[in-house]
Amino acid sequence: MDSTFGSRPFSAASSRGSSSIAADRAPTSSSPAPPLPPSSTTPIAARAPELSPPTPAPSPQPTARAYPSLEASSSSWRPKGTPLESDLALLRSGVNALSRRAREQLLQDLLADTAPIDLSPLYPLIVPRLQRDFLRTLPLELALHVLSFVDEAKTLARASAVSRHWHALLLDESTWRRMCWKSGFAPPEKPAPPPPVPVPADATVRYLSDTDDRSSSAASSSSAPASSSAGSAPSGSSTHVSPTTAPPQPHRPFSYRSHFKLAYLSEQNWVRGPGTLLSTQMSVDQGVVTSMAFDNEWIVVGMDTSKVHIFEAGLGTYVRTLAGHELGVWCLTLAGAVVVSGGSDRNVRVWDVATGRCLHVLPGHTSTVRCLRVLDARPVAVSGSRDGSIRVWDIERGLALRLLSGHRKSVRAIEVCGNKIVSGSYDTTARLWNVDTGECLHVFRGHIGEIYAVAFDGARVITGSLDSTVRVWNAETGDFLALLQGHTLLVGQMQLDPYSDLLVTAGSDGTVMVYSLTTYEALHRIKAHSQSVTSLQFDERFILSGGNDGRLKLWDTKTGAYLRDLSDPCDTVWRALVRDDKLVSLSRRDDRILMDVKTFREAAPDS
Incomplete structure (x- = not known):
């Protein structure tokens, strides 16, 4: 059979290959080596060229003439055992034709027969197909109802960043109105003016001596x-x-979401x-x-x-x-x-x-x-x-x-509610009066020391005394209701919140007490100051206390935990009041009276 490999056949002189040439050159052990020929003066160019090993020919390739069946299938070679596309399509259609139960059984068998290393590439393909936006599948009313159970503002803020759909859901005003109610952020009756531009923190203004x-x-x-x-x-x-007024602003509808934020x-x-220090006023008098x-x-x-x-x-x-x-x-x-x-x-x-x-x-x-x-x-x-x-x-x-x-000694404290007032006196009694008629409705006796503080909400009269006790009375009948203990010295500060039924008191022992007027139990006993408490105020979030030790402190109303100091330590804190997130404090520092x-x-x- 005549077959050609390469571009041309080898010559007859070199057809023996490199092995026969090497045999001609190498001397054998049985015959002595021939003597070297005498030196010749023949020029190098005239010498016969030496034979070199031939260059190997390219590997033989199948041709259409030798293997005609490969010409059509050369482009579709695949490893042994790999199914054709038609086979995969047939297998896929067969699997899809199975019932759901049969497909589940088939997948379980395949998973059981597959090595974990072969399953790992499928994980990023399977997980996204299992994820589902449950809020998108629900009706709008149900989706908003689900969100109404979230009480944490940070959770809602993170949820709004999940997707555009969730972000659109959390723009709903009803969700934030509910959050304002839960968090105690009641909307203002009138829009609050923007905070004034603060002065530098080190700016001190001198006022009248x-x-x-x-x-x-x-x-x-x-x-x-x-x-x-x-x-x-x-x-x-x-x-x-004139009080600071803000420049006119374009009217914008009230937003519970913005208010809550x-x-x-x-x-x-x-x-x-x-916080932002707006100003510090200084008095030079003593x-x-x-x-x-x-x-x-x-x-x-x-x-x-x-x-x-x-x-x-x-x-x-x-x-x-x-x-x-x-x-x-x-x-x-x-x-x-x-x-x-x-x-x-x-x-x-x-x-x-x-x-x-x-x-x-x-x-x-x-x-x-x-x-x-x-x-x-x-x-x-x-x-x-x-x-x-x-x-x-x-x-x-x-x-x-x-x-x-009616009182026989100094009247030290007065509180009003409606047309009635309560007075506390150094004669150890408190009295309830009708302002319009001047009639004394009740006399409250029980303290053994001078009364320095009173609280009145229309239903209850509360008194704090030098005898270190707090007493609660029924304003309608005049009956004694409870004795609250916890202080060791004079009780000179108190505040009553009728909505939460909380009473907060403070005294010369530096202690702040939080009582429940529902159970008449002490909820928290806070050792707030090392000297007398001179200023006390609280709401449902915080308790503010100032003392003769020169500290102005903030406490958590619900837990009684210390939060932080609101000002630098000074000689003494005279007064401190809060209104609409603004704090005004009067203190003595370095023999000067400062108002922050x-x-x-x-x-x-x-x-």
Whole structure:
């Protein structure tokens, strides 16, 4: 058979291959090697060329002529045992034709017969097919109902990032309205103004000294002017500084989602801090802060130096000083556009807070006016004095309405609810009065020490005494309900929340007690301060306490756990009040009285 491999056949001289050539060159052991030929003078070019081993030919390839059947199937070669596409299609159609139960059995058998190493590549293919967006498969109402069981804000925030569908579901206002209700973030009755622009943290503003007679710049500047007359600013100063107002903003519909976000972030600012310091005001006098009140427009501070200082509530900017009392101011209250103050000069004064003008001077008490309250939504003030009397005043017309007599010693505390008031006295008794008739409805006896604090919600009267106990009484019948113990010294601070039935008290032992008025049990006993507690306030989230040890602390109402200090340590904390996530604190540091105004409210986005 004539077959050709390569481009040309080998010549006859080289057809023997490399083995025969090597045999011709190598001498054998049986015959002696031939003698070397004599040297020749023949030129190298004339010598016969030496034979070299041939280059191997390419491996033989099948050809169409030798293997005609490979020409058609050369493109579809596959390893031995691999099924053809037609076979796979036939197998797939057969599997699909099986019943569901038969397919499950077949898959179980295949899995049992397959090595784990062969199954691992199938894992990323199987898992995505098993995943299902259950919220997408549910009707909208059911999907929102499922989300209503989520109580954690962080969980909802993470859920909104799962997919576009989940994000769209969590834009629903009903979900966030429910979250606001669960978290206690009630929507405001009126939209809150944005927080004012803060001043640098190290900015300190000096306000009026009671002994400073030097003239200063206008109230809008950093320094406060000296007062030349009662309740008015001197020449060259502004007579009125309006509260900070925000520029007009385009109206946007109220959003529970946005409200919850801002309220939640504000709560985190309280817990983790540090908050935004709006201003620090400084007094150079050496007096003592005796009282403080503030609302959305004004901050009012009473001093034992007979002065009443007014600041605007937006940034805490000094406005003016009300001068008129001859001796120290020991109590005051802020009622809308007027301030009512009382002091050691035995007079009650009514001031126009916007102009600083004294509207009325109400004489009548024969000793220091120690406590003051104004009835809700009525121009009626009630004052208690060390002379043992309680007087009722019409602060709109400047008239004395009636005298409530009964206590035999100093009246130390007063609380009002509706047209009824409760008074606590150093004679160890508390009394319930009808303001409109002047009638004493009940006398509450039981303490063996002077009463320093009272609380009243219309249904219960609560008293705190020098005997270290707290007593609860029924305001309707006058019956004694419970004795609450836990303090070891005078109980001088208390606050009652009728909605949560919680009572928080504090005293000279530095302890803060939290009681349940449902069971009359002590829920928490907090060793808050190393000295007397001078300031106490709480809500459903936090307890704020300030003390003579110079610390201002924040506590968790539900657990009683310490959260953090709200200010740097100082000599003493006189007063601290919170309103709408704004904290105003008065303290003594390095023989100076400082007022810090700080906000914890998160700023609303611009858009």
